[in-house]
Amino acid sequence: MPGAGDGGKAPARWLGTGLLVEEVDNTVTLIILAVVGGVIGLLILILLIKKLVIFILKKTREKKKECLVSSSGNDNTENGLPGSKAEEKPPSKV
Secondary structure, three states: OOOOOOOOOOOEEEOOOOOEEEOOOOHHHHHHHHHHHHHHHHHHHHHHHHHHHHHHHHHHHHHHHHHHHHHHOOOOOOOOOOOOHHHOOOOOOO
């Protein structure tokens, strides 16, 4: 009887050409693939978060620079500070 001695083995099938094909348990392979896929996904997620944080930091630094430039860009005519354009003396005639 075929298959009578296969107590703990996976079932086998005969193909019409005389080849024997055994069904293999792929549990370990699936676990390995799941772990590798999870690690790759985790790396992609970390890189995306890193890019997002760097982008946000650059935008906040640009805003700070814009504020500094606009505040220091005054020509001090309204403030009456020394060296302002309002205190320039006309050229003296000799």
